[in-house]
Each structure stands twice: as structure tokens, then as C-alpha cells.
Amino acid sequence: MLQEQLQLVQRSSYYMEIQRLDDQHHISDSQMWSLIDQQRLQSLMNKATDYVRLFLTYMKLLHEEIISCRGKLADFITKYDQGLLDIGVAASMQQKLQETNHYIDNFLKRLNCDFTDLDLQTSLFPSTSRISMSQIRISVIVKWPVIFDRSKSHVTSNSVYLSWEIAKQKWDESVQQFVIDVKSLHPNTSERGQFKCTSLSYSIVVSDLMPDRYYEFSVKRADAANLVYGWWSDTMTLKTSDVSKREQNVPL
Numbered sequence: 001m002l003q004e005q006l007q008l009v010q011r012s013s014y015y016m017e018i019q020r021l022d023d024q025h026h027i028s029d030s031q032m033w034s035l036i037d038q039q040r041l042q043s044l045m046n047k048a049t050d051y052v053r054l055f056l057t058y059m060k061l062l063h064e065e066i067i068s069c070r071g072k073l074a075d076f077i078t079k080y081d082q083g084l085l086d087i088g089v090a091a092s093m094q095q096k097l098q099e100t101n102h103y104i105d106n107f108l109k110r111l112n113c114d115f116t117d118l119d120l121q122t123s124l125f126p127s128t129s130r131i132s133m134s135q136i137r138i139s140v141i142v143k144w145p146v147i148f149d150r151s152k153s154h155v156t157s158n159s160v161y162l163s164w165e166i167a168k169q170k171w172d173e174s175v176q177q178f179v180i181d182v183k184s185l186h187p188n189t190s191e192r193g194q195f196k197c198t199s200l201s202y203s204i205v206v207s208d209l210m211p212d213r214y215y216e217f218s219v220k221r222a223d224a225a226n227l228v229y230g231w232w233s234d235t236m237t238l239k240t241s242d243v244s245k246r247e248q249n250v251p252l
Helices: 002-011 029-035 038-081 087-111 243-248
Strands: 013-020 136-143 146-148 160-166 178-184 194-199 203-206 214-221 227-229 234-239
Touching: 002 038, 013 029, 013 038, 038 087, 038 136, 038 227, 146 214, 146 234, 160 214, 178 203, 194 203
Parallel strands: none
Antiparallel strands: 013 136, 013 227, 146 160, 160 203, 178 194, 178 214, 214 234
């Protein structure tokens, strides 16, 4: 279970979010973004990327420590059953058990990776701007990975139906754009070896494929300007139907 949870946060995408805390200047979000100094913003984006990488490294090390502690506890139980323990070892293992529980609690709490306000040393806005840093909140939000629903995919001789979902969510009402990368694993000169499709829904029909071919499909959210970290995309391989075999099975 912990391994699956770690994998989720490693495969998630992380975005910078800038929110206004008040609207006393009646400035729209687009106007606010246009007032931001782009060089300072890029510096903050780099800082946020480092922050996320540090978080993921910490979670990985924490998970490794939990696995190590569990191994020592399992060894302790085996020796206990064999009557090979003394009082000192038992006391040490009691402390190790407490440490393990502490690591697990810490791991589970940090899974709700809600990055609060980033520690800013400089303002994102020029000194002449009507907006001050006290009027905005800057944070890094997490979006769970996009995963193919493999049970719903099906193929024909020249098309593939693909469906996907957001991990840990039954449905997301917000409008999102997804990018589907299509790659022929054995292309020839008469077909497209690799191309991309986009979708605003959670499914797509990829057409104009060649029969009896293996294709690799991957899906992810479309890149956004406020993306600070997110490299993973779900991938699966499907084979289109063989037309000749289908024709052979047609009864005369």
C-alpha cells in the first residue's frame, strides 16, 4: 500500500498557483499575471521545482526507512518464535517499533502534499504595481496522475478507442486538455510513425491506423505555463486487428 502511494506522488504533476486574497483593486487574474515580473517568476518556478524534488526525495527515503524497519521487525519475530532473544534485544525492538510507527504516520500525513505559501525573498511585482505580495497567496498544488482505463480500451483494424481517468478520483468536472501520443512500433514508409492527438474529454478514438500493427499510446495532461514538475505519462501497447484473419472468419 505504501509503495503504491509513493508511486502516486512520484507520478503526479505539480503546479504553481497564484491567488488573490482580496479584490480591492478589481484586477482580473489575467491582468494580475501580466503585471508579474517574468524573470522573478521564473526564479520562483525554479525554486518550486527544487522544493518538489526535495519533497519526493524525502518521501522516497522515508519509505526506504519504513521497509528497513519492517525487515528488522520481521527478523525479530522469527527469532522470538525460535526463543533466540534476550531482554536487551526485546527492548531495542520495542523502540524500533515505535520508530516505525512514527515513520508511517509521517509518511501518510505528507501524502496530502498541500504545499502552503512559498517563502519569498523578493516581490513578483515591480515597485510601481498596484498589487503587493501581501495581497496574494502563492502555493504549489498537486494533480494526481492520468491513468488509462485498460478495461475500456478496444481496437478495430484501423482505430483504437482509449479511455482514461485521474488516479484517486472517480470524475473531475473541471475542463482539462489531454495529450495522447501515438507511436507505431514497426512503421513503414506508407504510415505515420508517430503523432499526437488532443482531447478535452476522458476518451478518444484514434483513427487512420494500419491493420495488424502494434502501437504504443501514452496520455498526460497538456503542458501548462505554471507546471513546475511532472515527467510521467501512462503508456500501453495495443495491436490493431488483422483484416485478412477477420475476412477468413466471415461465414460464406
